[in-house]
Amino acid sequence: MWEYTEKVKEHFLNPRNVGEVENPDGIAEVGSIACGDALKLSFKLDENKRIKDIKFKTFGCASAIATSSALTEMVKGMTLEEAMKVTNQDIAAYLGGLPQEKMHCSVMGKQAMEKAIENYKGGPPTEPAAQIICECFGVTEREIEQAVRENNLSTVEEVTNYTKAGGGCGGCHDAIRQIIERVRAETAPAARPKLSNIQKIKMIEEIIDREIRPSLKKDGGDIELVDVIGNRVLVATRGTCATCKAADITLKHFVELKLRDFVSPELVIEEVTP
Amino acid sequence: MKTIYLDNNATTQVAEEVLDAMLPYFRDLYGNPSSMHTFGGQVGRKIREAREQAAALIGAGPEEIIFTSCGTESDNAAIRSALAAHPDRRHVLTSRVEHPAVKSLCDHLSRQGYRITELPVDKDGILDMTQYERALTPDTAVVSLMWANNETGVLFPVEKAAELAKERGILFHTDAVQAVGKIPINMKATSIDMLSISGHKLHAPKGIGIFYVRKGTRFSPFLIGGHQENGRRGGTENTPSIIGLGKACELAARNMDAENRMVLRLRDKLEAEILTRIPNSRVNGTRLYRLPNTTNISFEFVEGEAILLLMDDYGICASSGSACTSGSLQPSHVLRAMGVPFTMAHGSIRFSFSIYNTEDEVDFVIEKLPPIIERLRSMSPYWNAGDQVCSVQ
Ligand code: FES
Numbered sequence: 001m002w003e004y005t006e007k008v009k010e011h012f013l014n015p016r017n018v019g020e021v022e023n024p025d026g027i028a029e030v031g032s033i034a035c036g037d038a039l040k041l042s043f044k045l046d047e048n049k050r051i052k053d054i055k056f057k058t059f060g061c062a063s064a065i066a067t068s069s070a071l072t073e074m075v076k077g078m079t080l081e082e083a084m085k086v087t088n089q090d091i092a093a094y095l096g097g098l099p100q101e102k103m104h105c106s107v108m109g110k111q112a113m114e115k116a117i118e119n120y121k122g123g124p125p126t127e128p129a130a131q132i133i134c135e136c137f138g139v140t141e142r143e144i145e146q147a148v149r150e151n152n153l154s155t156v157e158e159v160t161n162y163t164k165a166g167g168g169c170g171g172c173h174d175a176i177r178q179i180i181e182r183v184r185a186e187t188a189p190a191a192r193p194k195l196s197n198i199q200k201i202k203m204i205e206e207i208i209d210r211e212i213r214p215s216l217k218k219d220g221g222d223i224e225l226v227d228v229i230g231n232r233v234l235v236a237t238r239g240t241c242a243t244c245k246a247a248d249i250t251l252k253h254f255v256e257l258k259l260r261d262f263v264s265p266e267l268v269i270e271e272v273t274p
Numbered sequence: 275m276k277t278i279y280l281d282n283n284a285t286t287q288v289a290e291e292v293l294d295a296m297l298p299y300f301r302d303l304y305g306n307p308s309s310m311h312t313f314g315g316q317v318g319r320k321i322r323e324a325r326e327q328a329a330a331l332i333g334a335g336p337e338e339i340i341f342t343s344c345g346t347e348s349d350n351a352a353i354r355s356a357l358a359a360h361p362d363r364r365h366v367l368t369s370r371v372e373h374p375a376v377k378s379l380c381d382h383l384s385r386q387g388y389r390i391t392e393l394p395v396d397k398d399g400i401l402d403m404t405q406y407e408r409a410l411t412p413d414t415a416v417v418s419l420m421w422a423n424n425e426t427g428v429l430f431p432v433e434k435a436a437e438l439a440k441e442r443g444i445l446f447h448t449d450a451v452q453a454v455g456k457i458p459i460n461m462k463a464t465s466i467d468m469l470s471i472s473g474h475k476l477h478a479p480k481g482i483g484i485f486y487v488r489k490g491t492r493f494s495p496f497l498i499g500g501h502q503e504n505g506r507r508g509g510t511e512n513t514p515s516i517i518g519l520g521k522a523c524e525l526a527a528r529n530m531d532a533e534n535r536m537v538l539r540l541r542d543k544l545e546a547e548i549l550t551r552i553p554n555s556r557v558n559g560t561r562l563y564r565l566p567n568t569t570n571i572s573f574e575f576v577e578g579e580a581i582l583l584l585m586d587d588y589g590i591c592a593s594s595g596s597a598c599t600s601g602s603l604q605p606s607h608v609l610r611a612m613g614v615p616f617t618m619a620h621g622s623i624r625f626s627f628s629i630y631n632t633e634d635e636v637d638f639v640i641e642k643l644p645p646i647i648e649r650l651r652s653m654s655p656y657w658n659a660g661d662q663v664c665s666v667q
Contacts, residue, residue, distance in 0.1 A: 036616075038655055059655055164603050
């Protein structure tokens with residue numbers, strides 16, 4: 001069984017705003033019964049152009065129902081500009097998180113909101129790039145791009161978790177891989193300016209201090225930065241880390257992940273004996 | 275909250291008598307059956323007894339029973355042994371609705387260059403025997419067809435299929451994990467060469483299975499090691515579990531008729547009541563050739579995981595073939611192979627009974643389920659209470 005947070009369960013058992021708004025200002029339907037989930041959203045604005053009433057009807061699993069319910073609660077009272085800015089991550093966070101495999105439910109919520117707003121503004125804008133990439137689940141290039149960009153996805157599996165694309169016959173995996181590469185290539189350099197060596201060392205030290213050491217210490221271990229040569233980060237471990245057989249894996253995996261995340265994706269961790 | 279366990283095709287409760295039979299072999303009688311001393315030897319005797327009990331349940335000889343760790347191991351051992359026995363043959367014949375223990379293995383073999391034929395089934399889950407016969411070729415090393423389907427309970431005519439294979443000199447294996455203990459089986463009267471059993475489906479513990487190999491069948495072991503199981507499966511015996519499984523087989527042989535009558539009555543009552551009380555529901559798989567304890571019912575326009583979780587709130591345990599519960603994004607391969615429409619496939623629920631279920635439990639489900647479905651349908655964008663269609667299609 002899936003590990004759902006209490007909040008997900010609560011919204012599933014007591015969903016808010018189920019139904020359809022009468023004389024809606026905007027409506028949208030996303031998903032399909034073949035795909036296993038679908039969401040119909042309708043909203044009405046007040047005189048200040050804020051969302052006064054919003055309702056949903058959802059066919060799908062517990063998390064699809066819970067994310068729909070959460071979305072309606074979140075955007076109630078917002079202007080359309082504000083509602084447009086709600087990301088699928090926000091919806092998931094509102095619910096205390098979703099299992100990775102269920103993130104597509106939050107993406108479905110986000111898409112329905114966007115589409116409903118487009119509908120209010122007068123039909124969907126012309127989408128020249130709305131090419132279907134995944135035939136099995138009818139997922140477009142634009143949807144995959146957006147999911148990759150907003151959620152910083154890097155593997156086909158992640159894209160499947162977030163959009164369902166790739167979860168059927170697998171015929172679209174190559175195309176998905178290409179989209180990931182393309183999107184990551186556009187975003188990577190902008191997000192990470194080139195670091196000078198001093199900057200790099202400083203940053204590494206800071207991250208070790210702030211992000212890594214505390215959790216190692218919890219288990220009675222410690223880590224020390226010995227040197228940085230190019231992208232090689234030499235570290236020494238102490239305490240339980242130094243003797244633990246699993247240290248190799250923990251260190252490489254955990255420290256490398258953190259440093260790559262915060263400093264530079266090219267970094268490689270090497271352990272040296274002090 | 276009381277647990278109402280209607281998921282007996284997933285696993286069953288260990289029978290009280292089985293547990294009692296096992297306990298001494300954890301604590302006091304922990305000897306190794308291979309030892310020379312009396313202390314170990316007495317355990318060896320108990321294992322012989324268990325082997326006889328297991329053999330009796332399926333009309334086999336004790337020398338045809340190999341204890342394994344689970345049904346999956348038995349399936350793997352059977353298919354791999356058959357391939358090793360016929361290194362010149364490169365074809366495996368199976369069906370689209372097999373358990374992953376067979377299906378995934380066949381996928382794996384196909385990547386290694388074997389030719390795999392997965393026979394289709396019709397909308398009722400029934401195999402086309404003419405098509406089966408045509409798929410048997412001189413290159414076929416082994417046929418593997420399940421006796422009873424775990425999701426729908428539909429029975430394959432494996433005895434007939436085994437005869438046809440035998441006429442052509444092809445080895446025949448059946449995954450009988452769901453069938454053993456639920457339908458009478460007499461191996462002496464069949465041409466089946468190999469058969470898999472899982473202990474925890476018949477009130478023995480998890481982690482123990484049986485691999486039946488007909489006497490005289492060419493065989494090569496899956497686990498190579500000591501002389502245990504006559505050199506056909508190395509590894510120190512899981513003595514308490516083997517003894518427990520022996521007991522479970524004895525109980526099954528003794529009680530099968532009475533149990534079947536009981537679970538059949540409960541299953542039929544639940545099924546009939548659900549179909550009349552809940553519109554747009556239907557049974558998946560033929561109702562003519564089916565295990566007495568299983569029903570697989572689809573509810574149109576709702577999703578299975580949501581149904582399961584709402585039932586879970588009342589302590590009712592069942593399972594679903596919906597995408598969300600199958601661990602993938604598509605509904606179960608069994609329902610897809612049967613061509614169950616998407617509107618139905620995502621909302622399928624399997625109820626499977628055992629001797630421990632009661633009429634009160636069935637009544638409770640009959641009372642709780644209709645409002646659950648209604649509630650989810652009221653949330654579903656596809657459901658308009660106005661345009662219900664006839665519930666029996
Ligand atoms: S086309 Fe994407 S999974 Fe089949």
